[in-house]
Amino acid sequence: AQSVTQPDIHITVSEGASLELRCNYSYGATPYLFWYVQSPGQGLQLLLKYFSGDTLVQGIKGFEAEFKRSQSSFNLRKPSVHWSDAAEYFCAVGGIYSSASKIIFGSGTRLSIRP
Amino acid sequence: EAGVTQSPTHLIKTRGQQATLRCSPISGHTSVYWYQQALGLGLQFLLWYDEGEERNRGNFPPRFSGRQFPNYSSELNVNALELEDSALYLCASSPTGAGGYTFGSGTRLTVV
Numbered sequence: 001a002q003s004v005t006q007p008d009i010h011i012t013v014s015e016g017a018s019l020e021l022r023c024n025y026s027y028g029a030t031p032y033l034f035w036y037v038q039s040p041g042q043g044l045q046l047l048l049k050y051f052s053g054d055t056l057v058q059g060i061k062g063f064e065a066e067f068k069r070s071q072s073s074f075n076l077r078k079p080s081v082h083w084s085d086a087a088e089y090f091c092a093v094g095g096i097y098s099s100a101s102k103i104i105f106g107s108g109t110r111l112s113i114r115p
Numbered sequence: 116e117a118g119v120t121q122s123p124t125h126l127i128k129t130r131g132q133q134a135t136l137r138c139s140p141i142s143g144h145t146s147v148y149w150y151q152q153a154l155g156l157g158l159q160f161l162l163w164y165d166e167g168e169e170r171n172r173g174n175f176p177p178r179f180s181g182r183q184f185p186n187y188s189s190e191l192n193v194n195a196l197e198l199e200d201s202a203l204y205l206c207a208s209s210p211t212g213a214g215g216y217t218f219g220s221g222t223r224l225t226v227v
Contacts, residue, residue: 034215043119043205043218044158090158094215102148102171103216105158 002027004093004106012112015083021076021109023091033074034092034103035065044090050074061085086113117141119219121206127225128196136191136222140208146170147189148209148216149181153202161204164189196226 003026013019025031032051036044048059055067065076074091088110094103120139128134140147149161160173164183178194187208193200203223207216 032215036218041203041223043220044207044216046215046217049215102160102163102173104160105150107157 002093002104004091004104006089006091006106006109008109009107010110010112012114013081014114016080019076019078019081019085019111021089021091021111023074023076023106024072025074025091025093026072027093032094032103033065033067034094035059035063035074035076036090036092036105037061038088038090038108040087047076047089081111081113083113083115086111119206119208119217121204121219121222123222124220125223125225127227130196130198130226132196134193134196134200134224136193136204136206136224138189138191138206138208138219140187140189140206141210141217144208144210144217145187146209147183147187148207149189149191150205150207151175151202152205152221153199156202158205162191193224198226200224201226 005024007022034049035047037047038044047063048057050057050067057065063078067074088108090108091106092103122137146165148163151159151161162181163171167183181191183189203221205221207218209216
C-alpha cells in the first residue's frame with residue numbers, strides 16, 4: 001500500500017541556516033513524488049515534483065529535493081531559510097497510471113524560523 | 116490564468132444539516148480531487164472525479180458525495196453533518212489523471 005512518512009512533526013531553524021525536511025515513502029511501482037507548502041489558512045502550493053530522470057530536482061523559492069530509490073526517500077532541502085519559509089510542508093506520492101493517480105500525503109512538518 | 120477557485124470560503128452549519136461546497140478547476144483541467152484536512156489528521160483523500168465520472172473514493176461514509184459537471188466544475192455534498200466534519204476542505208485539479216495537483220484555498224466548514 002502507498003504511504004508517506006514525515007518523521008519530524010515540528011522543526012525550528014534559525015534564519016539563514018540550512019534546512020532538510022525528511023520524507024520516506026512506500027510504493028509498489030515507480031512513484032511520482034511531490035513537496036507542497038501550506039501557509040496558515042491557505043491551500044497547498046506545489047514546490048517541486050519528481051517523475052523521472054535527474055534525481056536532484058529544483059523547485060520554487062530556492063528549494064530542492066533528492067530522490068534516493070535505495071532509501072525510499074525524497075528529502076527537501078534549502079541552503080538558507082528565510083522567515084517567510086515558516087509554514088507546513090507536505091511530502092506526497094502518487095502513481096504513474098491514471099487509474100491510481102490519487103496522491104497520498106504525509107502528515108506534514110511544521111517549520112518555524114528563529115530570528 | 117485563473118487558479119482553482121472554491122466557494123464559499125467559510126461555511127457554518129448546524130449538526131444534522133447538509134453542506135454544499137463548490138470547486139472550479141483550472142481551465143483545461145478535467146480531473147478534480149477533494150481532500151479533507153481536519154485538525155491533527157492531515158490531508159485525507161475524499162473523492163476523485165474525471166470527465167464527469169467518480170474514479171476513486173477515500174475511506175469516508177456515503178453521506179460524503181459529489182459530482183462533476185460538464186464544465187468540469189465540481190460539488191461536494193456532506194449530508195447529516197457531524198461535529199467531526201469540521202475541517203478545511205481542499206479541492207485540486209490536474210490536466211490528466213496524474214502529474215501533480217493545483218490546489219484551491221479551501222472551504223472552512225464549521226459544524227456547531
